[in-house]
Amino acid sequence: MTRTFGTLREAKAEYASIVHRRYEAEQAPFSQVTVDEWLDQWLALKAEDLEESTAYSYTMTLARVRGRLGRIRLQDLTEDHVEAWMRWALQEGRGRGGKPGTGLGVTSVEMSLARLKEALDRAVTRGLVRVNVAREVTVPRMARKAERRARAAVPPWSVAEVRTFVRAIARDRLQAPFLLALMGLRPAEICGLRWADVDLDEATVFITNTRTVMGNDIVVEKDAKSLAGERQLPLPAPVAAALTAFRDVQADEMTAAGQGYEGSGYVLVDAWGRALNGRQLRERAYKVMDRSFCAPARPSAHSTVAEMRTEGPMPPT
Structure with a gap:
């Protein structure tokens, strides 16, 4: 040389x-x-x-x-x-x-x-x-x-596409978590959000906790990465209404499930009270997008519903 x-x-x-x-x-x-x-x-x-x-x-x-x-x-x-x-x-x-x-x-x-x-x-x-x-x-x-x-450039959603998605999730069980994602919350923050962190009377939400799954079965729960990550956010009226409706749905599901309900305290749970993870949230979002958009639009989903890649299969919801 x-x-x-x-x-x-x-x-x-x-x-x-x-x-x-x-x-x-x-x-x-x-x-x-x-x-x-x-x-x-x-x-x-x-x-x-x-x-x-x-x-x-x-x-x-x-x-x-x-x-x-x-x-x-x-x-x-x-x-x-x-x-x-x-x-x-x-x-x-x-x-x-x-x-x-x-x-x-x-x-x-x-x-x-x-x-x-x-x-x-x-x-x-x-x-x-x-x-x-x-x-x-x-x-x-x-x-x-x-x-x-x-690498193909992925454009962000247009206003029309966001409105289409919002209309598509209107009757979806996970409407409230999807709206939180559109507010800018990360998947780990949505998964770690507890009802104790949500103040529906004041229309605010406190982001203090994250929850991720490594591999298929290792759950990691921790505080936000930084002080800037711990924040209080106002809830727009549609999001507050969706969270109120979701809380009522979970109350009915708890009654129907009886002793089989886990009652984890998390906002993002299935019909049995079991906490869901970011991959499951992403998979449900893709199903909604497949119904609402043409195929090329699917990968342009908001980044906050498409980050987790190593989590297990979707349980019944």
Whole structure:
């Protein structure tokens, strides 16, 4: 590899740096720890400082790396290994649900690279390796441009489309949660909303809690991410009316279900009082959109009803 510098001094400095890094790599104490084993150790260390949902995201992100790099001894891992993984991931790294030979998106690959670099930085600190071999590996600019060209622009809903959707949900059981989504509430906020947070007399709602599901069965409930996330919002008259009607419906459902009703206290529940999740809210919204719009309009749904991707099947509602 040939590199060109502006001055002789810059060239000599880089040469000295290369020699130093090579010397340090040769002096690393021998270790049989594999990439897989180190990632397990690193995730255990990180879990102490991360929220449960974030730790789960780290685990899923690094799972993309483990299949091809996990068995390599950590000290044998090279920049070529990481570079080869990155190009494989872009070309054919998609797993379940993807067509054979379909690559991962640029953002997904960058997230995996970022976590790998972070883990290798810690390995350097621990003295397991002397150099972070992933440090200079980046997604090629051409791949970024190609993805931008291929990605179809999704326009936001027009006023007419919003009105169509509002009319379509008028008799839907989940009308009130849908209207909250149109107000700008995130799916996790709608799922974490409790009746105790809703003041129908004052027509206000307090956003203090979020609720998400990781995988199919791990429920994570926590406070809002920041003080700015904890907020009090006024309820427009149609939303307040829909919430009032939804509370009455749930009262009737509780009477009909008897002892089988769970009474979780959440606003977004099924007919048995069981809390629903963001994926279920999104699936119901898509059904409404399929009935109301032509097929191309479906993906342009408001982002706040289309974020959860890892939650379980929809229970009876």
